[in-house]
Amino acid sequence: MTVSRGYRRGEPVALFVPCFVDVFNPEVARAVVTVLERVGVSVEYPPGQTCCGQPAYNAGYWPLAAAIAQRFEQVFHDYPWIVTPSGSCAAMARAGFAHIDPSSSAASIGARVYDFASFLTDVLGVGDVGARFPHRVTFHEGCHARRELRAVDASLKLLGAVRDLTLVDLPMAEECCGFGGSFSVSFDALSTSMGDAKCVNAMSTGAEFLVSGDPSCMLHIDGMLRERQAPLTTLHLAEVLAET
Amino acid sequence: MQRSLDHKHAAQTDVPWEALRSQAHALKADAIAHLDELLEQFERRFVERGGEVVWARTAAEAAEAFVGICRAHGASSVVKGKSMVSEELRLNEELAAAGIEPVETDLGEFIVQLAGDKPSHVIAPAAHLSRQDVGHLFTSKLGLEYTDDPRALSLAARAHLRARYLRAGVGMTGVNFAIAETGTFVVVENEGNGGLSAAAPPVHVAVMGIEKVIRRTADLNVFLQLLARSGTGQKITTYTHHFLGPEKGKRQYCIIVDAGRTALLADPETREALYCIRCGACMNVCPVYRRAGGAAYGSVYPGPIGAVVTPKMVDPAAAGVLPFASTLCGACKDECPVKIDLPLQLVRLRRASVSAGTSGRGLERRAMGAFVRAMTSVRAYERAVKWLRAAVAIGKRSPWKPGPLGAWMRGRALPAPARQTFREWWSMRP
Amino acid sequence: MVVDAAVNNDARSEIMSRIRAALRVPLKLDFDDVSAAESERAETVAATDPEALSARFVRELGLVGGDAVVVGERGVGALAKSVADHITRLGYQVIAVQCDEFASQAASQIPADKMIETSGASAEFLERADCAIIAAESLIADTGSAVVRVSNYQDRLLPYLPPACIIVGRSSQLVPSLNEGALGAGDLERGERVIVTGPSRTADIEKTVVLGAHGPGSLTVFVVSD
Numbered sequence: 001m002t003v004s005r006g007y008r009r010g011e012p013v014a015l016f017v018p019c020f021v022d023v024f025n026p027e028v029a030r031a032v033v034t035v036l037e038r039v040g041v042s043v044e045y046p047p048g049q050t051c052c053g054q055p056a057y058n059a060g061y062w063p064l065a066a067a068i069a070q071r072f073e074q075v076f077h078d079y080p081w082i083v084t085p086s087g088s089c090a091a092m093a094r095a096g097f098a099h100i101d102p103s104s105s106a107a108s109i110g111a112r113v114y115d116f117a118s119f120l121t122d123v124l125g126v127g128d129v130g131a132r133f134p135h136r137v138t139f140h141e142g143c144h145a146r147r148e149l150r151a152v153d154a155s156l157k158l159l160g161a162v163r164d165l166t167l168v169d170l171p172m173a174e175e176c177c178g179f180g181g182s183f184s185v186s187f188d189a190l191s192t193s194m195g196d197a198k199c200v201n202a203m204s205t206g207a208e209f210l211v212s213g214d215p216s217c218m219l220h221i222d223g224m225l226r227e228r229q230a231p232l233t234t235l236h237l238a239e240v241l242a243e244t
Numbered sequence: 245m246q247r248s249l250d251h252k253h254a255a256q257t258d259v260p261w262e263a264l265r266s267q268a269h270a271l272k273a274d275a276i277a278h279l280d281e282l283l284e285q286f287e288r289r290f291v292e293r294g295g296e297v298v299w300a301r302t303a304a305e306a307a308e309a310f311v312g313i314c315r316a317h318g319a320s321s322v323v324k325g326k327s328m329v330s331e332e333l334r335l336n337e338e339l340a341a342a343g344i345e346p347v348e349t350d351l352g353e354f355i356v357q358l359a360g361d362k363p364s365h366v367i368a369p370a371a372h373l374s375r376q377d378v379g380h381l382f383t384s385k386l387g388l389e390y391t392d393d394p395r396a397l398s399l400a401a402r403a404h405l406r407a408r409y410l411r412a413g414v415g416m417t418g419v420n421f422a423i424a425e426t427g428t429f430v431v432v433e434n435e436g437n438g439g440l441s442a443a444a445p446p447v448h449v450a451v452m453g454i455e456k457v458i459r460r461t462a463d464l465n466v467f468l469q470l471l472a473r474s475g476t477g478q479k480i481t482t483y484t485h486h487f488l489g490p491e492k493g494k495r496q497y498c499i500i501v502d503a504g505r506t507a508l509l510a511d512p513e514t515r516e517a518l519y520c521i522r523c524g525a526c527m528n529v530c531p532v533y534r535r536a537g538g539a540a541y542g543s544v545y546p547g548p549i550g551a552v553v554t555p556k557m558v559d560p561a562a563a564g565v566l567p568f569a570s571t572l573c574g575a576c577k578d579e580c581p582v583k584i585d586l587p588l589q590l591v592r593l594r595r596a597s598v599s600a601g602t603s604g605r606g607l608e609r610r611a612m613g614a615f616v617r618a619m620t621s622v623r624a625y626e627r628a629v630k631w632l633r634a635a636v637a638i639g640k641r642s643p644w645k646p647g648p649l650g651a652w653m654r655g656r657a658l659p660a661p662a663r664q665t666f667r668e669w670w671s672m673r674p
Numbered sequence: 675m676v677v678d679a680a681v682n683n684d685a686r687s688e689i690m691s692r693i694r695a696a697l698r699v700p701l702k703l704d705f706d707d708v709s710a711a712e713s714e715r716a717e718t719v720a721a722t723d724p725e726a727l728s729a730r731f732v733r734e735l736g737l738v739g740g741d742a743v744v745v746g747e748r749g750v751g752a753l754a755k756s757v758a759d760h761i762t763r764l765g766y767q768v769i770a771v772q773c774d775e776f777a778s779q780a781a782s783q784i785p786a787d788k789m790i791e792t793s794g795a796s797a798e799f800l801e802r803a804d805c806a807i808i809a810a811e812s813l814i815a816d817t818g819s820a821v822v823r824v825s826n827y828q829d830r831l832l833p834y835l836p837p838a839c840i841i842v843g844r845s846s847q848l849v850p851s852l853n854e855g856a857l858g859a860g861d862l863e864r865g866e867r868v869i870v871t872g873p874s875r876t877a878d879i880e881k882t883v884v885l886g887a888h889g890p891g892s893l894t895v896f897v898v899s900d
Contacts, residue, residue, distance in 0.1 A: 050620070183570065293864065373879075375882070434876060
């Protein structure tokens, strides 16, 4: 990921917590705070934040999405660095805002938004956050992070530095898990078919944990794993890195 | 699937793949941006070489012209090389109605024609049939002793079709690239049926969409390095025909078809879809296409490119459905040899559909409105969170699972809202 | 003009005006430097020596199911002997030769009673042949391809009708990759230029590759040094 300049010690970093993480998986955001503070970053949480607007954008409701994007820009206006634990939300800010309206102020804030893994490796230049996680783990990269952010290498680098962690390759890793936002309910048969393949592949690794940088994928995959009562627990990358 | 993807990617390592893709995109962008000029130049040069150009505004007009050409030359049968455009024209039906026999010669198309079926894939039309299916089909329709050996079946098709080539009054091919500079055109294939369809009958009719024209023969170099590698993992197809104009005693026609392409052209947001070189790579890699199959798209063009072109080019009713049948994973964009940003095209089509009212049923529109309102202020957001917690609690206990809730719960557990949101936790932090 | 001229002109005008109207709204082009990309491509096509080109050609043709025969001795006489031996060894009885000087020279040592006259022949007559001999215009090392020019009715059927196909070429015709020569179209040329890469094939039944579809199941390219 191209970075305009390096991080200067002491600069505030704003945390963007997507709505669904705030409500369903706040432990993910808490883990992000833990890790960032451990590496010496001062984290701020602008309280006016709500959403990046991706659900509206993906569903074709662009005027509504534009309003949310505008609000996002206002809330994070003063921050040179904005970090989020959601790969898909980071991609929305970096690319989606500009597609809605290239000349808007929201379009230009996108360049300051980073997914958690890329922020650590590309901005802070940190590969080892001093974590220890003595378990067998497999990793799922969400499609937005994989293809729009090209963040796979960052995530794998960070996992590779975790002490006592055994990382097993996920078969067919590049195939979509099938969430796709409203696709998950509008085309639920296709969605669960794709999710099923992801679950089967994950379980075939014999891993105890399925780790991901995309909490939206995980809502869907976790829902399927629990329905199957699979012996596999989903975790966010930040939660693994928070362990010592 | 993984094996064929790996094989394809292996075939890409001996050429500067990314540079070629960028070049191809630029060449197509230039050609489409000058489409009128290049089509006129192509027509002039094609006619100078002794051919005749027919213009068709619609698929029906093109089919009518084709039938007219067959009648004028007294053709009672037509041998057909592979052409997606001929499916748009419903050419087989139109010919049959005119008492002229259409003979599919591409093995996959031949099989599909025998079965009275429709092609399910751009490159492999009979991909949906097993060897046993084909074996039984050949026994019942060709009187062949049953075999399911692909080699024996292919030889049987070859023998059966031989006489058809030599008797046909007209041979039809599609066009992969029409070159404005020279008034010539290129057709690629593996079986040899395209070459025979063009060479054996006294009349060769090439049918092409307006978007097939490129500027110079030198440009072919770029496209030919990409096309086979993207489509089938080969470096090049077995036969790359460069047709140079009819030799003495032969007639050559080119039917140039619009059939909705100018509609794609007219919208700058969908114009890029016209760069497509019909390689099939996007559908090969699409997890939705691979599960749903070609027939599910209800269109001549399936897969990601099909979802983009069908609403404007073929069927406006598809606008409310096809662009939404995707997770926007982007695998197609990564594979596309001419770098069409398919996911962006799809999401733009969704926007167009919502604003035109062809999608977004009442419930969805209201739900989206409610969602957005909840995101416009922290107070509204917090109210919505309270509502959500209550709704999930009820939903878990209630047997009634309306719409999206029911759809989610077919195969997935519901996520549980945490006792304390991050926002609440942060506000209590010392 | 077979199609109604007035209708055709109307169709043409309407399509053209739709195109012009559409293009009045320009598309912002991200890629304006085609030439830079082109020069990168040119660098990767390194000039290689004849031996390396020949070896590459043989290997690539083999990979697509064809055979290459590099004639040991120089000259067209050696080529003719090699071709005649090949035909005898494989038991071909009926040979059809392209109407071309080099092809005729390459076929000169085949017994006359095996040869059929292609000039003016009907397609059914040509169907009797079990092997065709065609002259190459150029040979492409990168892909194992032979480029042939066929401009009359009979010659245009030769690459496909017989179940076996022989293409004869010179080592001086070897080029590294697809180029202007392979892809060109002279103003006065008619018929077609075909880039032939291996025997015909299909994978339309369960994606199983079969060599020998509508064209030949066997393709042999002879390369001789001048």
